[in-house]
Amino acid sequence: MIIDCHGHYTTSPPQHEAWRAKQIAALKDGTSPPPRPPITDEEIRESIEGGQLRIQRERGTDLTIFSPRAASMGHHLATAEANAAWSSECNDLVHRVCALFPRNFVGVCQLPQAPGVPPENCIAELRRCVQELGFIGCNLNPDPSGGHWSGLPLTDRSWYPLYEAMVELDVPAMVHVSSSCNPNFHATGAHYINGDTSAFMQLLTADLFADFPTLKLIIPHGGGAVPYHWGRYRGLAQDMNRPLLSEYLLKNVFFDTCVYHQPGAELLAKVIPAENILFASETIGAVQGIDPETGHFYDDTRRYIDAIPWLNGAERQKIYEDNARAVYGRLSGQIERQRSIEGATL
Numbered sequence: 001m002i003i004d005c006h007g008h009y010t011t012s013p014p015q016h017e018a019w020r021a022k023q024i025a026a027l028k029d030g031t032s033p034p035p036r037p038p039i040t041d042e043e044i045r046e047s048i049e050g051g052q053l054r055i056q057r058e059r060g061t062d063l064t065i066f067s068p069r070a071a072s073m074g075h076h077l078a079t080a081e082a083n084a085a086w087s088s089e090c091n092d093l094v095h096r097v098c099a100l101f102p103r104n105f106v107g108v109c110q111l112p113q114a115p116g117v118p119p120e121n122c123i124a125e126l127r128r129c130v131q132e133l134g135f136i137g138c139n140l141n142p143d144p145s146g147g148h149w150s151g152l153p154l155t156d157r158s159w160y161p162l163y164e165a166m167v168e169l170d171v172p173a174m175v176h177v178s179s180s181c182n183p184n185f186h187a188t189g190a191h192y193i194n195g196d197t198s199a200f201m202q203l204l205t206a207d208l209f210a211d212f213p214t215l216k217l218i219i220p221h222g223g224g225a226v227p228y229h230w231g232r233y234r235g236l237a238q239d240m241n242r243p244l245l246s247e248y249l250l251k252n253v254f255f256d257t258c259v260y261h262q263p264g265a266e267l268l269a270k271v272i273p274a275e276n277i278l279f280a281s282e283t284i285g286a287v288q289g290i291d292p293e294t295g296h297f298y299d300d301t302r303r304y305i306d307a308i309p310w311l312n313g314a315e316r317q318k319i320y321e322d323n324a325r326a327v328y329g330r331l332s333g334q335i336e337r338q339r340s341i342e343g344a345t346l
């Protein structure tokens with residue numbers, strides 16, 4: 001089975017994101033938020049069959065761990081209350097996708113974070129998504145200020161109540177920023193990669209996993225700059241008299257394969273142990289074109305993993321399936337649940 005751990009609902013029916021725009025406008029005008037938009041099953045089916053599902057079939061992947069569109073989380077654009085309504089709308093929509101296509105998608109939730117608001121305000125929505133909707137993880141924005149980085153690092157104790165809930169529920173988080181408020185930082189080209197890299201460095205400097213030995217975090221987009229600069233991070237840890245990275249981070253921190261060229265994928269697989277790499281493509285996402293050098297889509301990441309000559313079968317099995325099942329502790333149970341009630345309401 002090939003499990004893609006990183007897909008967003010980027011093709012949602014247009015009234016979904018239009019509602020968010022109206023909600024933000026109402027907030028600015030001081031008027032009542034608009035009613036939630038009607039979205040039919042048929043509209044959802046069309047948006048998936050022509051998009052994510054088609055790509056799964058074309059590229060021979062089996063299941064996508066699916067979450068709301070990351071760029072639209074926009075935690076910096078509204079209040080905690082408005083973000084809670086938006087998150088619940090987004091998560092309900094992803095749940096409907098999983099209910100309509102139970103063999104192909106398992107849900108991960110967006111959290112109703114907001115700048116300056118303690119992360120524990122997200123626990124109720126996390127619980128609802130895991131316990132009522134069958135979701136298996138969450139996307140955690142390390143910078144809900146959208147590029148100001150005005151909040152506290154991921155290792156600060158203010159995050160702990162949320163981590164306690166994640167551990168109790170046995171769900172990991174993908175550390176994933178949203179859109180950028182600063183034109184100096186292109187969202188997917190700079191802000192995303194910066195978010196990944198910054199999150200890893202925050203984890204390196206503290207002892208978060210001594211306090212949460214079973215907490216699991218996935219750093220997407222191939223880990224940002226981390227694998228390429230692994231020597232820098234090892235050296236910084238050494239200069240700070242920290243233990244080896246393999247001892248205090250790699251039991252808890254994982255990287256996905258959203259790296260869009262062969263040399264990058266090979267570097268990731270050379271530097272990071274196979275046990276810490278989860279297959280992902282982030283389709284349909286940031287880069288949608290065809291690479292003229294190869295004739296294949298940049299984000300067809302399966303081709304890169306398949307073409308790494310030194311990976312053996314056991315390592316590929318880990319990257320494609322086993323690591324996802326291990327990191328997302330509820331995944332295997334949810335796959336069985338969704339298959340057993342396929343066609344019925346989840």
Ligand SMILES: [Zn+2]
Pocket residue numbers: 006008070176220282
């Ligand atoms: Zn993403």
